[in-house]
Amino acid sequence: MASNSKIAKAKQPAKFSTRQHRRCQLCGRPRAVYRKFGICRICFRNLADKGLIPGVRKASW
Secondary structure, X not given: OOOHHHHHHHHOOOOOHHXXXXXXXXXXXXXOEEOOOOEXXXXXXXXXXXXXXXXXXXXXX
16 A cells, blocks of 8 residues: 555645545555545445445446
8 A cells, every 4th residue: 555655745735736646545555546436446336336325336237
């Protein structure tokens, strides 16, 4: 997972808005973070499979 120093740096206010970097709120992953949920794709899938995200369910057809 992400090192503590990188997570602490991401929490500080950015000097410019373009320098902000989204991180997963659960694991700290810097890539593939969904804005609507604030979590990465891996955590999203785990929570959706368990039914912990309201309004989201696995597609089957």
